[in-house]
Amino acid sequence: MTNQTKRVIRAARGNELICKGWEQEAALRMLMNNLDPEVAEKPDELVVYGGIGKAARNWECYEAIVESLKNLENDETLLVQSGKPVGVFRTHETAPRVLIANSNLVPAWANWDHFYDLEDKGLMMYGQMTAGSWIYIGAQGILQGTYLSFVEAAKKAFRTPDLTGRFILTGGMGGMSGAQPLAGKMAKGVILVVEVDRLRIERKIREGYCDYFAENLDEALKMVKKFTEKGEPASIGLVGNCADVYPELLERGIIPDIVTDQTSAHDPINGYVPHGMSYDEALELRTRDSKAYEQKSMESMAVHVEAMLGFQKAGAETFDYGNNIRANAQKMGVENAFDFPGFVPAYIRPLFCEGKGPFRWAALSGDPEDIYKTDELAKQMFKEDESLVNWIDMAQKMVKWQGLPARICWLGYGDRHRFALKVNEMVASGELKAPVVFGRDHLDCGSVASPNRETEAMRDGSDAVADWPILNALINTCGGASWVSVHHGGGVGMGYSIHAGQVLVADGTKQAAERIERVLVSDPGMGVVRHADAGYGKAIEVAKKKGVKIPMLK
Amino acid sequence: MTNQTKRVIRAARGNELICKGWEQEAALRMLMNNLDPEVAEKPDELVVYGGIGKAARNWECYEAIVESLKNLENDETLLVQSGKPVGVFRTHETAPRVLIANSNLVPAWANWDHFYDLEDKGLMMYGQMTAGSWIYIGAQGILQGTYLSFVEAAKKAFRTPDLTGRFILTGGMGGMSGAQPLAGKMAKGVILVVEVDRLRIERKIREGYCDYFAENLDEALKMVKKFTEKGEPASIGLVGNCADVYPELLERGIIPDIVTDQTSAHDPINGYVPHGMSYDEALELRTRDSKAYEQKSMESMAVHVEAMLGFQKAGAETFDYGNNIRANAQKMGVENAFDFPGFVPAYIRPLFCEGKGPFRWAALSGDPEDIYKTDELAKQMFKEDESLVNWIDMAQKMVKWQGLPARICWLGYGDRHRFALKVNEMVASGELKAPVVFGRDHLDCGSVASPNRETEAMRDGSDAVADWPILNALINTCGGASWVSVHHGGGVGMGYSIHAGQVLVADGTKQAAERIERVLVSDPGMGVVRHADAGYGKAIEVAKKKGVKIPMLK
Ligand SMILES: NC(=O)c1ccc[n+]([C@@H]2O[C@H](COP(=O)([O-])OP(=O)(O)OC[C@H]3O[C@@H](n4cnc5c(N)ncnc54)[C@H](O)[C@@H]3O)[C@@H](O)[C@H]2O)c1
Ligand SMILES: NC(=O)c1ccc[n+]([C@@H]2O[C@H](COP(=O)([O-])OP(=O)(O)OC[C@H]3O[C@@H](n4cnc5c(N)ncnc54)[C@H](O)[C@@H]3O)[C@@H](O)[C@H]2O)c1
Incomplete structure (x- = not known):
């Protein structure tokens, strides 16, 4: 271990693949990017952020994930269980390439004591929200x-x-x-x-x-x-x-x-x-x-x-x-x-009702120019949104790059997929130097149950209902996100939350466009559905105006 | 409600569709079959079995599910949250038609008091294992x-x-x-x-x-x-x-x-x-x-x-x-x-290590002859398995049909998909009168975390690790099961288990065959993977002999 703890991990940049497809490559780069010393809090311990939020269970598991991703075919799916690669099954081209479940415990055992006991035995790791799901992009x-x-x-x-x-x-x-x-x-x-x-x-x-x-x-x-x-x-x-x-x-x-x-x-x-x-x-x-x-x-x-x-x-x-x-x-x-x-x-919450949340993207080229071009696109497409335009201007001035260049921008239902489709076209035309990944925090409009935080004081009292993040993970898997994750614990700790994540690669292909049109609609769509179901007027209004299909909505 | 409580629900039989595809039709018939008075314990209260295990949250929700299934397109997916239809999103043809999450609660609130509180407010129902996931087939x-x-x-x-x-x-x-x-x-x-x-x-x-x-x-x-x-x-x-x-x-x-x-x-x-x-x-x-x-x-x-x-x-x-x-x-x-x-x-557990579990199928034709033909096939294909042959003989003699004719038979990894592929061919050739659904109990080899029951006293102490059922649901969603479910509670009650289910329709098409080859491999495959990971020699042996891909298996 001693010499391994000194290793410095940094994602590859540019257009050359070491995996068999862009989705595997993206997962590999984002995993590595999570452990980039510019990004991670304690890269030597595989800790990305949030106390003990890790990207892989241990170094042996990290190596095995890397190896698995390199060998993964375009019709296979890798399963990761609390930071350990546990299986590979044949699926199909439009299915996710990686499925991740981190830190999930049966409720009666869902406490820190039991978790640390399992961690000591080498059976678990803490995934936080974007650490174990490979889409943390620094501060x-x-x-x-x-x-x-x-x-x-x-x-x-x-x-x-x-x-x-x-x-x-x-x-x-x-x-x-x-x-x-x-x-x-x-x-x-x-x-x-x-x-x-x-x-x-x-x-x-x-x-x-x-x-x-x-x-x-x-x-x-x-x-x-x-x-x-x-x-x-x-x-x-x-x-x-x-x-x-x-x-x-x-x-x-x-x-x-x-x-x-x-x-x-x-x-x-x-x-x-x-x-x-x-x-x-x-x-x-x-x-x-x-x-x-x-x-x-x-x-x-x-x-x-x-x-x-x-x-x-x-x-x-x-x-x-x-x-x-x-x-x-x-x-x-x-x-x-x-x-x-x-x-x-x-x-x-008012933002969640519109399907807004911490949407983000990263340039696999490693070139900040690619992000500046997407910044321009966002400013153009959403020019009527003053605070969004301000945010991008300020971010360009004050945010230092950490790891792969990335941008975070709270977009809502309807806007996320429209924006990503344009970016996918820019990848296709060569305007951007390499594919772009689209992801988000687990803290998003329709992906989390956390009664002391994201779902505190819901209008109908459904704070603790955890069906929603599970449906979110399942629908994004259906739609063909590149990788999907379900975590327990996250920012509020053991026992207090269940949440899901998804990351999607825009590699400029038609297939990527189709996936974008499904996943970047259903994902923020879940936010609208969840809040409409809880009786928030704003969400109901958005659902009606934008045609989100909700069977029992009156 | 008074006159509604007298209604008698019975699934349609035969080859005529009222939905837009066999998968929706199958979901509809199996939902109705769960509420058939021959099958359900208290059909008037929508209770299928196991105390309060229900098929839908209430009659209004039941109606809305039926309506949603009738209207569901072949590239859409319906979301059901604790027995209520909450959303429809566009996905694609090989994605599941229905995704179900029942009774899931954030762990710190995962107790009967909180559940009943939510149920009183009309926000939840108890899904048991196969009640809310529409694959209960009676005793x-x-x-x-x-x-x-x-x-x-x-x-x-x-x-x-x-x-x-x-x-x-x-x-x-x-x-x-x-x-x-x-x-x-x-x-x-x-x-x-x-x-x-x-x-x-x-x-x-x-x-x-x-x-x-x-x-x-x-x-x-x-x-x-x-x-x-x-x-x-x-x-x-x-x-x-x-x-x-x-x-x-x-x-x-x-x-x-x-x-x-x-x-x-x-x-x-x-x-x-x-x-x-x-x-x-x-x-x-x-x-x-x-x-x-x-x-x-x-x-x-x-x-x-x-x-x-x-x-x-x-x-x-x-x-x-x-x-x-x-x-x-x-x-x-x-x-x-x-x-x-x-x-x-x-x-x-020794059976779980081989991917065996309560596999089952039902004939949508409603004709017992269809099941007798599959019985013959099973007896032929697995003739060296004496107890299996015995079981089928005894079952034919002693088991009375309840609702749609069905057969339960513990098949393992490698056998489930081989068998289902043959049945799919029999549907295609017209030898069977209508499509057949393949499903199983949530109590299966790789689909449940339940420390007082299915995962009691695991070799490595991983009894309470709930990543496995979640990965099971995700991989079956990937592969294209017709409907997939994730439940909390089930047979051991609130707080004590998380489990997943899947049902797959064999309608005789090539696409169904492809789904069978994915889902009926990954689903029992999860049982082999989970038990191999926990260190069971038998599972490791099966994985090696049958080529289940486990990255870190030595
Ligand atoms: N939007 C959100 O809801 C949100 C976002 C980010 C973080 N969080 C939560 O905020 C917390 C911090 O996250 P993080 O990633 O920064 O974790 P971190 O562990 O990287 O940082 C926490 C910092 O707090 C310091 N600290 C601890 N105890 C202290 C004390 N008593 N007085 C002063 N400083 C103290 C630590 O030294 C550390 O630097 C977590 O609980 C996280 O889940 C919530
Ligand atoms: N393989 C398994 O692990 C497995 C399989 C089936 C059921 N179960 C469990 O077994 C239990 C029963 O399931 P079910 O579907 O039959 O439920 P059920 O409610 O339909 O039947 C239980 C029966 O027990 C009777 N009963 C209750 N208390 C009793 C008492 N003190 N003395 C005598 N009879 C009593 C009830 O009247 C009822 O008829 C559940 O807890 C279920 O989860 C486990």
Whole structure:
């Protein structure tokens, strides 16, 4: 293992295939891209993001997946079970090339204890959402979503999308949470991010995702004061533990305009870091006595959430940012932990009703020019959508490439397939240098059941109904996505969510166009169907206007 | 509703289509067949079997499914979510026509309380295993499996498959459990079945599944004595509650040769009936105070299991027959409830390793002659398999048709598709009068995760890993099964299992043959793969001998 852990993985670029078809090639490149040191949080441990979200179960499994993809015929399908390649069956050309199921457990055993037990035995891995499904594209993936949430929060609280002169407080600067400083700045605010690991802040500063480093709270507050007064957008990383900093701020009577948190609270052992000890002491305790660590972690979350509730009471626009911290705090006795809402019901659900979600694409050529050309296309096709055009302009300026060049852009039902068809034509004509993959986060409009996050407080009470992500995976398999995945756990942790993903290759062929017309209709279509079924007027309206077939819709 | 509850549903027979293709037609007929009064336990309530296992959420949903199937094009796919038709998307000709997800809940909410809450709101139904997936074929479906279990138990305990002169004790004579008296008799034993509802026994006697009715224990024991002494196979139904009868027998020192139980213990409210009161009193309590009922139910199960443990200690071959009664008894303090094994690790797993499982087919013509012809084919193709040939002979003699004529036969990897291809040819040539559907129970070799039943005590400890049934559903969707289903709960109840099903229509076309060659290879293939991955020597041997592609197999 020792020499293997030093390997550097980077996806091939350009137009030459080492697999027997573009779909296998795309799966191989996106798997490798997930482990590119520019992309992955801990590539040596195969960890892509989100605590322990992995791309393959172990190095032996990784090698076997690579080998399987290289040998896979165009009428075969590879099965991957929690990061291990377990079978190959003959299917047909328009079927997916890879089917993935990660971290799924029978409900009565769906807890961290049992999961870690299985992981210790080498029988499981944690797939997170886009780690084990090979469509993580670095911090940009979440950037637009985060930007969008800040803007929507601003609209709701201050009746303007403009956060000039406003103070945002949050926690976490890791894989996904690392998008926060830049997103806050894009929304024109002053954002303070509390992060326990100084290396994470330094990394984000190096990557251009964060502007300033603060060693202590006073230093940080001085900067906040200066920039808010000047009305100058800025991002500041403060080394510290949220469970220390949040209560301290509250005690000092300093109330931010917006408060949230994105530490990896979904995982009290390998994610969240407890307060009341130094970071090094915490790391030591984690290895020495994980049970004691877990207990401390849970206690810290309670303190952390209490402070957030305090800010809310004092008038801050406060929301949970999808890390399940409220549920953990509630377990520890904070009964009113759910007093502040999750970001989905608060800001994102109206978008889901239109089939919108974190759609994305990556250029297998490796050439940024290919993405710039798709940027132009999007700006042209959706020019009436001001915030979309703005997003692309800002992204071009501020987002650094990580791994294969990629773009994320929230498109809805009707727009996703129209856009992808055009891109497929550009691949066919040679305008783009190589095929493009289209995918999305598992956090999408019709692909997830997660009662503390994406499906929190559904209108009809169907928060916990998990039939939907399963139907999503099945219909996308029907339509011929290139690879399809079903995961359990994801961003909110074991027991709390089931979700599905799909990735589709546009290689310029007619067959790819047909698949696009099926999958990129049914996939966002599931969002419209799911929300119409739950009684959301907007989704019903979209279904009627755009002709989504819903048998019992009146 | 009042006049609707009197409707009698019966599938159309013969060669005339009311749908736009045979796959839709088959789905429609099999849905209706599930609700045929000859087949369903409570057709008025849409309940097919297994307590509350339903074919559609309610009558309105039933109508809408029928309508949707009639209108469904040959390149469309209908989505059914817990018995409600929720969407139709364009897919393609070789994709499944229907995708079904029933009763799936996010794990932390996967319990009866939450399920009933959702059911009350009209948001869910219980799909059981083959009820909501439209491939229940009445008691025969389970008959061969039950017969097989008794025979295997006999082999293990008495080193002979012949139960002549032996006494089997069991409970339950409902939908599935109603197969027990006949199966015990087929295995040549004397079987006593304790059933609380006298109407159930009378029904089984009418159907020819049970020979004798006993009003009380003494009467029953007299018969048992007479027939065992004569060495004459016989089945007896005793009106009574297992939690009364089992302990009483034990107290009297009467120890059967084989002891098991198949009351609907998976559901303590709508399934199991508590002792210590009359059946009528129990029914009254169930409606009046379901919480109190549940408590009594759970207490009775503890008594029931204690007696089974007593029989085991006294030397009876004792096993759990897949109703989760051990887990419920354990919850009530019977710590050693799992001292007796489940029937799967004890008798069935070796068959699973070869890809064997409860495969079945039904004749859409409605003509028994079609089934007799397939019987002949099976006897010819597998003539070296003595017990299979025996089974078909006995089934022809003793099994009464319920709804569409059907045959169940445990075939394994390699045999299922070879057999189905021949049948498809017989449809093509007109030798059979109409197409045939091939399906199976969700309880199959590679389609279920259920740690208290099908995946109990797996060699590698992977009992609770639910990636497998999901991959099973996805690969069968890839291959083009006619309909595919994923359910939660099933025979062991909420929280305890995830499982998948598939049904495939052989309409005599070349396209059907191609689908058969894919789906009826990958489906049992998943059983070989799953058990090889868990380290079962037999499965590894089969994989190697038959060329199942397993990337990391050494
Ligand atoms: N849109 C969404 O819903 C969404 C998006 C992204 C991430 N998330 C969730 O947010 C969480 C973070 O995701 P990630 O990918 O950034 O994980 P990560 O592990 O890469 O980063 C989390 C960071 O939080 C830091 N941290 C942990 N405990 C801390 C504490 N007490 N105080 C200060 N810092 C602390 C860690 O050092 C780490 O850098 C996860 O729970 C994830 O599921 C949700
Ligand atoms: N192979 C398997 O693993 C397998 C197969 C079939 C059924 N099952 C399980 O067996 C159970 C029965 O299935 P079913 O379809 O027959 O259900 P069912 O509800 O149709 O029949 C169960 C019968 O048990 C009777 N009963 C309930 N409590 C009783 C008691 N205390 N004493 C005596 N009789 C009692 C009921 O009156 C009913 O007739 C379910 O839990 C099912 O999941 C397992």
